[in-house]
Amino acid sequence: MKKISAILVSIFMLFALTFNHAVQAEDGAYYQESQTVNQDVDTLKNRAITGQNNNANVPSEYLVQQASDVPDDYWAAMEINACIKEGIIPLNSDGTFSPESVVKRVEFAQWILNALENSTFQITVHSNYSDVNEQTPGYETILRNDQIGLVYGYTDGEFKPERIITKAETNSIMSHITKDYPVGESVLGAFTDSDTIPAWARHTYEKTVRYNLYVNHPDPYEFLPNKQLNRAEAAVLLYKLRNQLNLVKKAYKAERMLGVEHLDVTPLAPCNTVQVTDRRLIVDAGNVIKVAFTNRFNSKNYNVGDEVHFYAKKDIRTVEGTLVFPQGTKFLAAIESLEDPRWLNKNARMTISFKNATFPDGKVVDMVANAFENEGVLVSNSWEKPLLWTLGGTVVGTGIGLAVGVPKHKTGTALAIGIPTGAAAGAIIGFLTPGVNFGAAQDDEIYVLIREAFSIYTVSPDDND
16 A cells, blocks of 8 residues: 555656646746847847848838838838837828928927827917917927927027928937936047037037937938938937937926815915926916015006016915925016096006016016906005095194184184084095005015916926936
8 A cells, every 4th residue: 555655656746847847848938938029129129229220130020010101121110110109200191101201390399299298288388489379380389399498499589390300400409308428538430420510519419329319321320410300210219219218307208297286375366276297386377376565666656568576475385385486586577557546536557467487596487467456457445545635634624623712712613613624625635636646565465366377397407317
């Protein structure tokens, strides 16, 4: 019986050992297959980074044909198909890609937003370009680029959305959105045409060459910086960027919503929400803040267009604790309309529009706002002057009553007549004569209504993060 048991145990152990070897062999084959796939992916990435353009040996599963006019062996087929698949660069309406077609500035502006997954954030700026308005194709694209500083306009105040973008311009964009690279020995000497790089762009090539964020086809040692960028080159460049998002500064990446907080300056505010992201605070339209006059103010000393200065007397924070405007923030406003005092006690009326806020650290934020109370009109209380005149008349009437009554020993009768007569005369004068100018003492506060949402950036484009 013991022999039989020993035999059975031996058979069982032999079976278990055989099964274990089979499993290990299968696992090994799977691991090797995974390694092969990973190596293939790495090869494709390396090929994109180094500029190798031979796609003839790329496995068919990586060549998902999406553009009818881009063959599998085209030098940028992989990058083009990847950009199409990820929604970075769209196909033409007829299903073609037109790889050799040149790229407009407004097109590249949209594509880089797509590559950074940053094409839908709320716009809080206005066009400062003389050639861009709401009818301009790509209007929102241009504003988004301007808001976060991707594709810049020109020194003449135009964006030139229809102008064809050059390779040097795209190189400059890649440079300024990526983290700073330590200055070292020049890496441009290996390129045969580095002397043709425009002076304004030369320093940008130092960074992009080190980061492999440039495209040079067909000669890997030739930049052709002044060449107009075509769609194939754009695809290669944006594919490289997409695969190296770790190099992009935080200010240019897709922002992440952290939550919605609330201002509680006055319960009468039409809105009190402040959106908080990992990049900025978005103060929604309808919020109300309180600011104080920097100096003593009297409207009689001002004209339409003159500046009026305010400041934050204390920190303006959300209920949840986030600092929106620190104490000492300066607010610049300008007089928009001004009506002088008129007869029948019509006080001066004034409207102001806020232009910007300057933080204690020098950061300037544009804003559109005006006074909140009285529908935006700053005006003194209509009872102010009549009450003052009534008081003055009362004092005068009292004085006359005393002067008349005391010598005649009829003080009571004189006061009974003088006081109401003086008060009535003062009130009549106060109501019938011209009103008063609008005035405010230094540090007097007013409520301010935010008319359009604006952003306060907490991450600077200069942050190497």
